[in-house]
Amino acid sequence: MSFDVVDVQGTEIRIIGSDDCALVLSDKIVQGTVYSFSGSGGIRHSNQAYTPFEATWEIQANKGMEFTALDEDAMFPRIVLAKTSILSACQKERDSFVDVVGIVIWIGTITVTSRDSGTFVKKRTLCLGDDSGHSVDLCLWDLKAEEEGSYIQERIDSGVQPIICVKGGKVSDYNGKSLSAIGVSTILIELEMEAVADLREWMTLYYNVTNFIHLSTSSSRQIVSCTTTLSEISNIVIATVKEMKTDEFYYNACINVVNARQCGKKTTQTADGWFCSYCNIVSANMEFKYALKMCIEDSSSHMWAIAFQEATQEIVGMSAKELATMRDENYPAFSLLIDGIRSKIYKFKIWSKLEKYQDMEKLRFYILGLDT
Known part of the structure; x- marks a missing residue:
């Protein structure tokens, strides 16, 4: 039996017990508990082939080794990670x-x-x-x-x-x-x-x-790699905007701040204000945020994709509230703007995700922005 311990400075070492000693230790040691220990059978060079961290030595335990459980101490790290992606x-x-x-x-x-x-x-x-x-x-x-x-x-x-x-x-x-x-x-x-x-x-x-x-070939859920045309489902495509759903291109977003960030979830209007089911609160105000459905096409095919706040603002050049105001108060200018968007060629950054709805899987596409 072996187990790894870490001290308050984040230094790790392995303790190894054999035979009867292993049985004694397995009854005493609980993962995540803070212990003081004394006595050992000595130290020896660690075997790096079986040690999941850098360590020169390891402790050889014996039956006389004493472990005393202590109160939890926030100074001791629960785990030490040499984190990598x-x-x-x-x-x-x-x-x-x-x-x-x-x-x-x-x-x-x-x-x-x-x-x-x-x-x-x-x-x-x-x-x-x-x-x-x-x-x-x-x-x-x-x-x-x-x-x-x-x-x-x-x-x-x-x-x-x-x-x-x-x-x-x-x-x-x-x-x-x-x-x-x-x-x-x-x-x-x-x-x-x-x-x-x-x-x-x-x-x-x-x-x-x-x-x-x-990165594993055993799974059936691998992602199609980047290509150059829509028919091949690419991550970056050069295309034009064929159609835009301009009747519902925004939603009423929650303005409540959660963990130093705006919630941004969809709200519904009530008699008292704007209710967010995610935050479970009612706010006096809300914010317009983009959720624009666009049909984009190139010479091979076309597809529908959704562009949210930052991506749509990059394409349109104004906030959702400004665009909604223009549509409601100056429709000729709004129509001219939309026609201008349709007349351009864009290099879209596209992501796709296989989503499940009513026991059916469907590949959905999202526009993350423009590749400049």
Whole structure:
């Protein structure tokens, strides 16, 4: 048995116990608890092939080693991560250990597979994505497939898309690139730390319009790579605007500030003001925000896409409120502006996402802006 400890300075070391000592330690040690310990069987050079962090030494435990649980101390880090992006992790050599933080996009069921030795082991695969715009298969083995995997499945079933920290994931070149959470790996789910908060903020803004490039070849949910025409579903296309839905090109957005950012969710008008179901509050005012449906076309095909606030403002050149006022008060000028947009050729930045609605999957397209 082995377990990894970290002190208040963030220095990590591994403690290893064998035979009877391992049984004693397994009954004493609880992950996430702060301990003081004394006595050991000595130290020895660590085996970096089995250690998921940089360490020169490891501690050899014995049955006389004493562990005393202490009160929780916020000064002690729950986990120390040498965080890297999923893209960078998959560029490392096979059998490298990596630390990643990612969004669970989907998770599979538990399967049983055989080892080369003839023994059987449980396995569960999930797809992990991050703000690099890439995703990868993460394989959970043995108890991790049952325990962490089952909890992640429960969170997804309840409508929550969890963010997990993987410390000591092992890089594999099986099926392209993949990561494995093995015995020495640690998985923490929805941890309160800066890296998780940053990714959740990115998720709120960009997840629904991000077309993850999948780095594992075993999954059927890979993303079509960049091409040059609409018929081939590209990420950047040169096209013109064929049609615009100018009757409903904006929505009434919530102005409430959540975590230093405007909520921006759709509101409904009530007798008391503008109600946001997301914030569960009524505000006296709201803000016009773009949600413009556009049909764009090139020489090969055409498609409908949605452009939200920043993208539409870049194309139109004014705010949603200004455009709505122009339509209502000076329709000839409004019509002239729309005709001018249709007459130009644009280099659109396009993202597509496979969305599920009433048990049917449909590929939707979003305009992120113009490529200048």
